[in-house]
Structures are given as C-alpha cells and as structure tokens.
Amino acid sequence: MTPPSTPLLEWMGGAGEGDLIDEAFVGDGWLEEAFARPSAGAQTPSVDRTATEDVALAEELARVVSLERTMRWAQAEQFRLVESARVRHARLEGVGEVSTAAQREFATRSFVAELATTLVVPEATAGRLVADATRLAGPRAATLAALAAGELSGAHVRSLLEVTSTLPGEAADEVERVALMDAGSRTSAAFRRRLHRLRERLHPESLSDRHARAALNRRVALDPAPDGMAWLSLFLQADRAVAIMARLDALADAGDPKRPDPRTTAQRAADVAADLLLSGTLDHPDRLLAAATGRVAGKIVVTVPVLTLLGVSDEPAELDGYGPIDADTARRLAGHAPSLHRLLVHPESGAALSYGRTTYRAGADLAGYVRVRDGGCRFPGCARRATTTDLDHTAAWAHGGRTDADNLAHLCRAHHRLKHHTGWRMVHEPGGTIRWTSPAGHHLTTHPERPFTPVGRPGTPLPAPPAPPPTETDLHEPVEDNDPPWLHARAASLAA
C-alpha cells in the first residue's frame, strides 16, 4: 500500500453535531477553495491581514490535512501487518491445517501477549487490535480500503467494527455498504449515530430477542478514580436501573426534615446505595442466599505503614485491589477491624521461606511473602491483583521445582495457561525478578512490586505439615492465603 493522493473528505473536528458537512468542504480542492474565498463578515477589520499570513496559514492547514491522511494510511497499513504477523506467529506456535480450535485460540492469545508487550499496551488493547485486524482483512475489507484512502478516521473504523460485530453476516455487510457511501462527509460522532440507526433498521432479529441476549452480560464493575475514590457500576436491564435510581432519589429525601443534614441530595443517595449494598438483606426464595446476606461482609485488605498506624506519619496506605488511600481512612479501617493483625515482624527475622520438596502447597508464610512481593500477576503488563491469581511453580514441581520464594510467582489464570500451553518461557531470578522470552524471541523483565531485602535461607526447614500428593488440580487452585508477617502492619478489615 502507498499513501493515498486523494484529499480528505472530512473537515476534521469542525462539524459539531451536524450530520452533513457543507458541500464546499467536500471533494477535490475544497481546502484551496475554502481559503481563497473568505466569507463576508468573517473578517475583523481591526486585525491586520497580509497576503503572506493568509498563504502561510493555508499552507499550515494543508500540511495538517496531509499528515492526517498519512496517519490514516499508516493505521490501515498497521492493521494489515498485524494480521500478517498473527498468521506467521501462529505457524511459529505450530498451528497448522489439523490444529484444534483450542490450539488456535492459545496461539492467538500468545500473539496478543507478544503484541501487548512489544507495543507496551494493555492486553485488552492489543486483543482489540488483533481482532479488528482479522476482521478488516476478511469481511470488512472495504472499510480497510476506505481507511487507507484517507476517507475514514480510526474512530469511524472503530464504530463500524463495533456495530457490525453485533449483526449477523448479511446484515453486517449491508450496514457497511450503506454506511461507507457517505462516511467521509460525517464526523465520527455523526457517523456513529448513523450506524446505530442503520443497525436498528437492518437487524433481522427482534429487539426482545436482542435484549434477552444482551442481558446475559449484566455485571458489576469497579473502576478506580483519583483521590481515594472509585466508580462502582451496574450493567443491567434498563427498567431495573431506572427503578433503582428512582428508589435512591426517594430514599435520599425520606429522612426527618427537622434533623439537620449538611449532605446534598446526591450525597445522600450515594450513601443510601452504599449502605444498602454493604449491609442490606435480601428476601430470596433461596434460603441459604437470603440468610447469607445478613451475615456476609466484604473482606478488604489494607497494608498500613507502621508509622501511619501509630499516627506519627501520614504516609498513604494501600487498599488491595485499588491502590493508595489516605492515612485517616486507613487508620479508621485499622481501628474498626475486628480481626486486626498487627504484625510488625522484620523480614530478616527468619520466617520460613522454604518448605523444600516435602510439600506441594506453599505454606501460609511463604504464600503471604510471595503475594506481598508480587502484588499481582507477574506477566509483563498484566494488572490483575494477587487476590485473584494462581501461585505458580516457575520450574514445575513434578520436574524437581522447589516450593520456594525463588521458584514461586503469581500468574493470573489466563497467563498461567499461556505459560503452560504456548511458547512463552520464564526464568526466575533471586529476589523475585522474572525474565520472560516471547515465542518471537522478545526479552522482557518484570520486577516484584515490593522487593524485600534478601532473607537468609533458614538452616533447618520447618517440620513439614502432612501434604496431599501433588496433582495437576493443585496447580490451578489458588493458594490459601493468610496475612504475612512482614515489615508493614496489615489490617484485615471487615468493611463496615
């Protein structure tokens, strides 16, 4: 592919809400025309205009347009190369004519990891790039050609892929065909609205069938926000969502009007929602579930620096699964924790770091040490927290690998499987540094989240607790994890 020579068919960013752009801006030579005939009244008499300035401005704008066109072409070229590299990488992973769907899936995941670590982007981003590239090389080839020609922006392409991905083949082809006819004259926002209207018109399925399927994706999501705050969102049926909001608004206004309350209505609604979710009970036909809502509280883990806990310093604490929280909140959580473990043990004090080969499961001290050291999944760029990951033997236990801090690392389920089923290799170095090698031979290093001063190996291993024989099942089970006796006081608090 070579960069296109046709001019852009869109006035970048200037159209706002309008669906259609002025005809003068569409077609060959619009830029020259637009600047050759300034509209009446557009000129402020007090501004000193010179012909040189006008020419310079027109040249700069023409250059901006030309660069945009080149970037769009480059984006199309990148999609093409990503798909080509994916096919090549799959061959490297041994995928051939007779490979199973699972083998192909692992090869794709391995390539996504390769791309994510090469571009230093989250795997979700790389995964989307790979999936988009595959579709643009196949059924959406016309869209790729329009991007390469500079007629569409990356945002247009994203919207088109998103909307057509939720349509059956023929309807998707029709939406693409109609949408591309005049895509260049619409801003990406207007193009998106048009796509949604086309989707509704051309969708062969009824809205109720689609709703039933969409409802299968309902879930709760937590998104960290700055300043010790976070968003908790529910993706659920619109009728329930609207009813919840109405109930919260009504409850926010239900208090005694004579009681002074400095909170705004919005603050009261947020507080009522949080209180209901944290301690509300449920009237449910499943009696075990109904009873559980009365006594199950959410367990949260906070790592508090000792001096903060003592009130001497205001160094922030760490809320597991979120990040830094302010000292006052941390002290409040630590103070109210019914089972606070104030463990001020120095790391050099000799907690057992090796259980040798007598047991497969890592002991609680060791598991806690590795969990605090790793913080989360040790695959390059992965952000999954240690609470949801597996503790993996770098060198397999079955092949002589020790249950030892230098041979244990946290991997999330996806990366744990990637390590076992694809060409990704890891080498564990003392102190917790891990060196990875990708199937393409790319070298990457991940460092522990909290490196500890190396601790002398205990001379005598602790008496081994009775251990179950090692099985493959054990490998995939998360290790039970107690609070580790390290440098920081750790407060395991019941959210109250």
Ligand SMILES: [Zn+2]
């Ligand atoms: Zn991971």
